[in-house]
Amino acid sequence: MKQLKTRWADKLEKDHVLKEYPRPSLRRKSYVNLNGIWNYAFSDSRKRPDTFEGEILVPFSPEAVLSGVGRQLRPGEYLWYGRKLPDEVKKEQGKRWILHIGAADQCAAVMVNGRPAVRHVGGYIPFSADVTDLLGAAENELTVRIQDHSDRVFLARGKQKLERGGMFYTAQSGIWQTVWMEQVPDDHIYGIKITPRYDEGEVEVLVRSRRERGVVFTVCSGETQAAGAEGCTNRPVRIPLKEIHRWSPEDPFLYRLRIRMGEDEAESYFAMRKISAERDQRGIPRLFLNNRPYFQKGVLDQGYWPDGLYTAPSDEAMIFDIMEMKRLGFNMLRKHMKIEPERWYYHCDRLGMLVWQDMVCGGAPYRHWYVTYAATAMELFHIRPSDRYYRLLGRRDVKSRARFMQEMKETVRALYNHPSIVVWVIFNEGWGQFDANAVTEAARREDASRLLDSASGWFDQGGGDFWSIHNYFFPLKVRPEKRVAALTEFGGYCLKVKGHSMCPGMYGYRIYGSRKELGRGYASLMGREVAAQIDRGLSASVYTQLSDVEEEVNGIYTYDREVLKIDENIIKKCNEKLVIKE
Missing domain, CATH: 3.20.20.80 (Glycosidases)
Incomplete structure (x- = not known):
């Protein structure tokens, strides 16, 4: 099989790989991107190997030429990743550090300083963990262990196949989306759910948090005066819009949404379409x-x-x-x-x-x-x-x-x-x-x-x-x-x-x-x-x-x-x- 490359591969800088903010639907100022050179090792044991065998460019899977590895993870094997966390990731009073992995195929076990942080099964869904209590005073090490059974088990795999051919393609494994961290207040927004109510001329927003808190919304369109609303988290809040600018492929207009809950502030966006x-x-x-x-x-x-x-x-x-x-x-x-x-x-x-x-x-x-x-x-x-x-x-x-x-x-x-x-x-x-x-x-x-x-x-x-x-x-x-x-x-x-x-x-x-x-x-x-x-x-x-x-x-x-x-x-x-x- 001949290796092809795209024009963008030639522009790739190992220190600046997919650095763009990975979660535009809930954006905070705090952002630490962990893409780049990590250490890796393959093993046939769940026990961490004594040494790593080389470097891998995250978030490219080891089967991809851009990873620098060029080896397939087989069923029964383990792929280990390791790297030091940046110095800015350290404990701070009243703050929490959240680790995010966009996707890792198929089964991931994440550790910080050798202690379990999170396990996740499924190669396509993002997952995260609060790792604050696992951080040490000096250097901190992040380790990820991967298993990928590909098409040999019932887990989601899409069109991946270990024996590729025809309408089925090369199986890939491991971390394949951005790994990043953010610092948030102790009491912070866990997530949001935005539903446009097109016929009513409203947008419905549900802010999720650990316990019910007051929340303030500001909607900006750049065309009319900003609209504001207040409510409580964990309850849907309807925000009336003075004028509706419809979204369509011909006119993809987006409203900006600012959310404030206590010390936590975030930005999002939405569209009015039905x-x-x-x-x-x-x-x-x-x-x-x-x-x-x-x-x-x-x-x-x-x-x-x-x-x-x-x-x-x-x-x-x-x-x-x-x-x-x-x-x-x-x-x-x-x-x-x-x-x-x-x-x-x-x-x-x-x-x-x-x-x-x-x-x-x-x-x-x-x-x-x-x-x-x-x-x-x-x-x-x-x-x-x-x-x-x-x-x-x-x-x-x-x-x-x-x-x-x-x-x-x-x-x-x-x-x-x-x-x-x-x-x-x-x-x-x-x-x-x-x-x-x-x-x-x-x-x-x-x-x-x-x-x-x-x-x-x-x-x-x-x-x-x-x-x-x-x-x-x-x-x-x-x-x-x-x-x-x-x-x-x-x-x-x-x-x-x-x-x-x-x-x-x-x-x-x-x-x-x-x-x-x-x-x-x-x-x-x-x-x-x-x-x-x-x-x-x-x-x-x-x-x-x-x-x-x-x-x-x-x-x-x-x-x-x-x-x-x-x-x-x-x-x-x-x-x-x-x-x-x-």
Whole structure:
């Protein structure tokens, strides 16, 4: 496999790796970034090794070339990280130090000065610990122990596979998002939950704290006089807005929110937007944005990088993907089987890009003959099999099903405040699917403000807000349905670009030999499969995919983001036609 690098890898400075503030939805002045050079060691024992064997660039996983390691963590092994904490991290009367890890794949045990700080299971959800009482008077050492079973157990893994190939990619492990610390008062804000009440012209804010305290809010728009409100923590507070400036991809306006609780002060932001499923004037179920029909033209986004795997080499690289798709006329990204660092969602919020967020799949190994080949055939003949065949779908273990439910709720809570997210995608193509209708309703109880794609692709159980279609092989014909019709995967047209492909093999759904031929095929597909179906009820589309990934060469861009494989004028013209006529 040929190693590719992106342009941002050459600009990477080991002392300034992903230094941007990692939690824009709750920002404080205190911020200590711990990314950079750490020590590492592999072992086959839970006991800490006597010495480290080298240096690793955090937050890149050891499998990623940017980490400087280039070794895969295998099931049964342990990966150890170690570093000294900065001198500024020291005990201070009336203050607490909170350690944050954006994500560590899959099982993490964190220690400060050899004493346990926190354990966490799950490779995609951020976690934290108050480490104040573990700090010493002199030097302080931070140690992290990682285990990653990858696709050998039922934990969430997305599209990672130890034996990569085709639609499954290199498994990565360890710390892959920013590690940082902040100093807070003894009595501090634990978290916030922001819900725009669009029709009422209000925003609802819930501030969480250890015990009930008074809290003061200030809302600034830059257009009207600041609005203020007071209330109590652990209770929702409604703040009326004098004038509403609507958020949309065309006008991604954000309000600034300041929060003060005692000695603790923080900043956040929100947007006034509403996503709903309604019937249009002809009685067709449609996606509505801010109470008007709105066609969502999207791209499947795997979030993989040739040099960083799960971790983008820089903030600028993440922005590039979003802005390029927006420039080409897309207004939505479906984040596929991965949860990004919070800054990615922040950029979608401020730049104006709608997001459909997948829950990350897991479960025991699936029966691929069933979830791929048999499922495709059943879909052709409109056969709807039950998703209670747990063994075939990799969910025989009760603990496996409980773990998915837990992580689904954690995902919603972690990303709730980002207005760009408008749809939660619960299951995809039967991968680890079970009891979809019950799981979907549990998700709705967590978040009633967004729409739910219960079963993207096949194994549809009739629930959720969408008839969610994957169509790579057959002519598409949208038929009347009680739910919104969405083409949530299609295309996957392939072109291998010499010098910009990683693998000798190719994977995709239709192979083209030149950029010109690919452009013609894309234009024909968009007209036939998408534009022609809008009048029949189609309300969203998701083209596969944003970039090549390893053997998959079906991207709009090459894996290294250097070559736009389809003429940009063709893409723009196709997207201009994707409009719901009112």
